[in-house]
Amino acid sequence: MPIQHEIPSYLTPHGTGPWGVYLEQIDRVTPHLGKLARWVETLKRPKRILIVDVPIERDNGTIAHFEGYRVQHNTSRGPGKGGVRFHQDVTLSEVMALSAWMTVKNAAVNVPYGGAKGGIRVDPKTLSQGELQRMTRRYTSEINIIIGPHKDIPAPDVNTNEQIMAWMMDTYSMNQGSTASGVVTGKPISLGGSLGRQEATGRGVFVVGCEAAAKRGMDIKGARVAVQGFGNVGGIAARLFAEAGARIVAVQDHQTTIVNENGLDVAAVQTHVSAHGSVAGFSGAEELKDRAQFWGVDCDILVPAALEQQITEANAHQIRATIILEGANGPTTPAADDILHDNGVLVVPDVIANAGGVTVSYFEWVQDFSSFFWTEDEINLRLTRIMREAFAAVWQLAEDKKVSLRTAAFIVGCTRVLQAREMRGLYP
Numbered sequence: 249m250p251i252q253h254e255i256p257s258y259l260t261p262h263g264t265g266p267w268g269v270y271l272e273q274i275d276r277v278t279p280h281l282g283k284l285a286r287w288v289e290t291l292k293r294p295k296r297i298l299i300v301d302v303p304i305e306r307d308n309g310t311i312a313h314f315e316g317y318r319v320q321h322n323t324s325r326g327p328g329k330g331g332v333r334f335h336q337d338v339t340l341s342e343v344m345a346l347s348a349w350m351t352v353k354n355a356a357v358n359v360p361y362g363g364a365k366g367g368i369r370v371d372p373k374t375l376s377q378g379e380l381q382r383m384t385r386r387y388t389s390e391i392n393i394i395i396g397p398h399k400d401i402p403a404p405d406v407n408t409n410e411q412i413m414a415w416m417m418d419t420y421s422m423n424q425g426s427t428a429s430g431v432v433t434g435k436p437i438s439l440g441g442s443l444g445r446q447e448a449t450g451r452g453v454f455v456v457g458c459e460a461a462a463k464r465g466m467d468i469k470g471a472r473v474a475v476q477g478f479g480n481v482g483g484i485a486a487r488l489f490a491e492a493g494a495r496i497v498a499v500q501d502h503q504t505t506i507v508n509e510n511g512l513d514v515a516a517v518q519t520h521v522s523a524h525g526s527v528a529g530f531s532g533a534e535e536l537k538d539r540a541q542f543w544g545v546d547c548d549i550l551v552p553a554a555l556e557q558q559i560t561e562a563n564a565h566q567i568r569a570t571i572i573l574e575g576a577n578g579p580t581t582p583a584a585d586d587i588l589h590d591n592g593v594l595v596v597p598d599v600i601a602n603a604g605g606v607t608v609s610y611f612e613w614v615q616d617f618s619s620f621f622w623t624e625d626e627i628n629l630r631l632t633r634i635m636r637e638a639f640a641a642v643w644q645l646a647e648d649k650k651v652s653l654r655t656a657a658f659i660v661g662c663t664r665v666l667q668a669r670e671m672r673g674l675y676p
């Protein structure tokens with residue numbers, strides 16, 4: 249009898265998708281983990297994967313089925329934590345990678361969580377509000393067995409928002425028989441949400457952007473910024489950079505790319521997007537015909553704030569920015585990382601750059617337990633402090649070890665996770 253392969257099929261082959269990118273990043277950090285490298289296999293296998301069928305009755309009386317996931321990558325340092333994504337391209341391996349990046353991110357900024365992520369393969373634009381609510385509630389009910397304020401705490405991600413979080417909190421609470429506000433973060437303020445949470449990811453991108461610019465001797469005032477994605481991360485980061493005197497010279501969204509060398513009027517772009525769902529047709533800018541031209545736009549700071557694997561070996565050579573701030577999770581492939589490094593481009597990795605969201609999620613969770621709520625100033629002050637300290641620590645380590653900021657951030661994060669793993673010991 250041939251010996252059965254003991255690695256589950258979804259873990260192999262690694263392929264070129266987000267999970268393959270994550271595994272390559274782990275391989276790159278492993279030589280820097282010393283004796284803890286003994287435990288590194290832990291990081292290559294999610295702790296727990298749940299695949300659920302999500303059936304709903306459509307408004308026209310037919311039944312539709314969607315595939316949903318919740319992956320708890322690691323819980324060595326605390327409960328699972330990470331968002332829920334609704335997108336037509338969601339796959340299990342994507343959610344696995346996103347959950348793993350949450351593990352590294354939460355450890356890199358030292359919030360007391362493991363890493364998790366969830367998602368449903370659906371284009372939410374094709375659903376009515378009623379259908380969206382039924383799908384969200386059924387999904388929550390299906391993953392109810394593994395989530396909870398002390399087990400795993402979902403939050404918003406691509407195409408999910410505070411309304412979805414309110415439905416998730418209500419569904420979980422109905423199943424429990426009592427209101428459990430700490431089961432999700434990113435809730436509406438009236439339901440135990442935190443001031444500053446909605447802006448937190450974009451604000452964090454801005455804060456580390458200022459730190460990185462200072463290291464490169466770049467003045468934010470007058471700096472040219474290009475942003476991919478104009479949602480909750482890219483839109484807010486663009487606004488904060490513009491308020492600080494930067495010029496937003498290009499914005500790309502799912503439909504089109506707009507450019508204006510003199511700087512876009514960000515508030516006007518926001519108004520246009522609220523009305524039309526895209527930057528397409530915005531009058532105060534030119535539209536680029538070819539999407540790929542976005543990467544060659546002359547700018548100082550580039551903020552990919554959309555989806556994974558946008559900066560690849562196919563376009564990394566074109567990039568003219570001196571700083572890249574990863575607002576998205578996993579936007580740069582390892583091959584692109586190497587090209588950017590050779591070209592002297594400073595990449596502030598996702599696990600630091602976009603950690604502001606989960607940091608304020610942590611504040612929200614703490615406030616829910618104590619039922620005592622902080623002011624927005626307090627939130628922003630604490631957020632800024634954590635982001636600056638995390639950036640400084642990673643910067644120092646990168647200098648000392650002569651590695652990239654990504655490898656340095658992974659050294660900090662993975663070391664914390666594997667130290668906890670080792671201290672806890674293997675059960676039984």
Ligand code: GLU
Pocket residue numbers: 329330331332401402403404405406433577602603605606607609
């Ligand atoms: N979805 C966000 C992220 O990718 C936030 C997760 C959270 O707040 O739990 O970091």
